[in-house]
Amino acid sequence: MDEKMLKKLAHYRVLYAEDEAGVRKNVYELLSLLFKEVYLAHDGEEAYALFEEHHPDLVITDIKMPHLSGIELAKKIRQNTAHAHIIMITAYTEVDFMLEAIELSLLRYIVKPITESKLFDALEKFLQASEKEHIKALAPEWHYDFLQKSVINGLDVYELTKKEAKLIELLLQKDSIISYAEIEEKLWEGEYMSLNALRLMIKNLRKKLPEGVLKNIQGIGYKL
Template sequence: MQNNFTNKLNAFSVLYVEDEDGIRKNIEEILRHLFKETNSASNASEAYAKYLEFNPDLIITDIKMGAETGIDLIKKIRKSDSKTRIIISSAHTDLDYLLQAAELHLVKYIVKPITQDKLMNALEAFVNTYNEDKIYNLDPNWIFDYKESIISNGNEIFTLTKKENTFLRLLITKNRLITYEELENSVWDDDSIMTANAMRLFIKNFRKKLPQNFLKNIQGLGYKLIKE
């Protein structure tokens, strides 16, 4: 499994819902090594309470769990939340369940038993949903969400200014040195002038939101990203 993939997972949180104790403990142990935060629940009622408390990025839930099913849980969540990613696991391939699941905007449907390959494929699909929303991996545990204009290191979230957002995306997409002229033409507003003092203050504040030593100044030329 690629380091880039696991680095991205480590920036997210997960809630795992399974009523069989043995399965829940085994899968939860795997998830704890992959995600920044892992919580679990043994039924739909407990899961909904933990969803409200922890606001996970991903929910992995079984379907059949006594009185309330995983489908019931997801329907309740989807009444007010269309963004939280959800993966369903089930020993059943019943067409009715599949049809209901298809309407709930799921990332993946895993047929039990949950093998490591099935789990990793589903988690890769989860990460890819963020790639589609312009999520970039900056460094281990650090992600840049262009759409939301934030940087997260798993513990803190930094909100970017419009200039910072534009500049970081330019650095990432070009993947080369960005000259002072490019910085002025692409990042600075048409109605403002990029003075030396204004640029220094901009870079000073911008660096506070980035991994340490991530942005390098090439004297007299411009800036580039330094990734380990």
């Protein structure tokens, strides 16, 4: 796994469910080096409780566990979260389970024994799927990363301030004009917004965006 992938994984939280103590310990130690947070479950019921509490970005679960199997866990998660990313750990002999799992749109299957190579391949798949959700196009070659709060142009990455990121996200989500009143409410959060402060923020933000992408609608607000 290259350094770029390692930096990306460090932004995410993962839930890992495994009832076999030895396997759980080894995989947990590896995941702890890669992810921002690792929530550890000894069975399916504990895993679901942790999922409900923390809403992790990724779930990695064994298929056979006491109280609640990996399949049952995935079904419960799918009832409320259609787009949850789930990786299932299986064995070659579990054909019936595999056929049932196909309907759950799982991200990837890892066949035991779990190796670093198999795990890294699955995590790369997770990153690819996750990036499609949180990276939005601003212009040809230019993208905004919701997770890292940055603008990307090829290999160039422009980190945004809290207010800059909020404005870009409002514009992308609303896909229409954002009024001065909305900007004051959402970005200044109840504090007074002077015209000078707004102009300075916009001036600095435009340096991090493709030319002409952020437009001022005179007397109303801004749009992409």
